[in-house]
Amino acid sequence: MPLVDMRDMLNHAYHNNYAVGGFGLINLDFLEAIVTAAEHCRSPVILNLVESHFEHFDFGLIMPAVEHAARNATVPVAIHSDHGTSHASAVRAINLGCNSVMMDASLESFPVNITQTRHVADMAHACGAAVEGELGYVGGGEGENAAKYPGEGVYTAAEEAKAYVERTGVDCLAVSIGTVHGRQRGRTKLDFGRLKRINDMLGIPLVLHGGSGLTEEQYHKLILNGIAKINCYTELSDIAARTIRSNLQPDTGKGYIETMLGVRDSLREQIKLCMHLWGSAGRAAEILVQCRPWQPVEHVIIYNTEGVSTQQVEAMC
Numbered sequence: 001m002p003l004v005d006m007r008d009m010l011n012h013a014y015h016n017n018y019a020v021g022g023f024g025l026i027n028l029d030f031l032e033a034i035v036t037a038a039e040h041c042r043s044p045v046i047l048n049l050v051e052s053h054f055e056h057f058d059f060g061l062i063m064p065a066v067e068h069a070a071r072n073a074t075v076p077v078a079i080h081s082d083h084g085t086s087h088a089s090a091v092r093a094i095n096l097g098c099n100s101v102m103m104d105a106s107l108e109s110f111p112v113n114i115t116q117t118r119h120v121a122d123m124a125h126a127c128g129a130a131v132e133g134e135l136g137y138v139g140g141g142e143g144e145n146a147a148k149y150p151g152e153g154v155y156t157a158a159e160e161a162k163a164y165v166e167r168t169g170v171d172c173l174a175v176s177i178g179t180v181h182g183r184q185r186g187r188t189k190l191d192f193g194r195l196k197r198i199n200d201m202l203g204i205p206l207v208l209h210g211g212s213g214l215t216e217e218q219y220h221k222l223i224l225n226g227i228a229k230i231n232c233y234t235e236l237s238d239i240a241a242r243t244i245r246s247n248l249q250p251d252t253g254k255g256y257i258e259t260m261l262g263v264r265d266s267l268r269e270q271i272k273l274c275m276h277l278w279g280s281a282g283r284a285a286e287i288l289v290q291c292r293p294w295q296p297v298e299h300v301i302i303y304n305t306e307g308v309s310t311q312q313v314e315a316m317c
């Protein structure tokens with residue numbers, strides 16, 4: 001049961017003024033830390049698998065563990081494929097067990113972004129999966145994740161966002177209002193007026209990418225203006241790396257296990273902080289009452305369809 005429909009989860013967050021963390025995971029340390037933190041805080045949580053990270057681990061290999069962790073959690077969990085770049089990658093993510101996909105065509109022109117996202121949304125919705133789109137562009141700052149997002153950011157325009165959501169059918173929208181992927185250079189200036197206009201016009205859960213390292217006041221205002229999902233990876237990556245560096249001081253020839261000692265604990269504590277900061281801590285029970293449990297996608301294969309009309313084939317399903 002605790003693998004739930006992300007639309008229900010985010011709608012609850014949106015209407016109750018808190019945000020669910022979409023925590024980027026790259027290995028089992030991250031997975032265990034995220035789920036343990038959620039259990040400890042009684043918080044809903046989104047397990048984010050970011051397509052640009054797939055060159056560093058085997059997406060197909062890790063997904064059985066991710067799905068197992070989600071199904072065995074006692075808090076609501078959604079599995080989200082982040083920054084997917086094609087229809088094929090969205091199909092693959094759903095086949096592997098994701099129940100939410102992002103189509104990121106944010107660097108394409110407005111009409112192409114709409115066409116590509118609509119194509120993914122039609123497929124994903126037919127499978128019962130949630131869909132996130134992005135309009136505007138969240139560029140990169142500093143740190144290991146930043147280089148994946150070259151160039152300057154482009155702010156989301158409220159009027160375009162309304163047309164985009166209507167024409168693509170996305171369930172939630174990633175907006176660009178001043179954050180960057182990776183570490184921000186200096187203090188982040190957020191365009192709250194723009195966010196408010198977008199929220200007033202759309203009335204659907206909004207997503208913050210580049211959510212690491214903002215102030216408590218900034219998070220609070222973001223959530224009051226429609227941000228219901230906050231993506232977080234860079235802060236976790238930096239904390240894990242700091243733990244490893246301190247384990248190697250002094251470098252006494254430690255092996256792998258000793259070098260990695262404490263990584264999971266430090267990740268878990270940071271994630272717990274986020275869950276309290278963003279208000280998702282303590283909301284698990286309410287969501288479990290209201291959320292549709294996720295039903296696995298069934299694949300039906302029909303043989304010998306030669307000479308049979310499309311309507312007759314559909315009637316067999």
Ligand SMILES: [Zn+2]
Pocket residue numbers: 083138181209210231
């Ligand atoms: Zn992102």
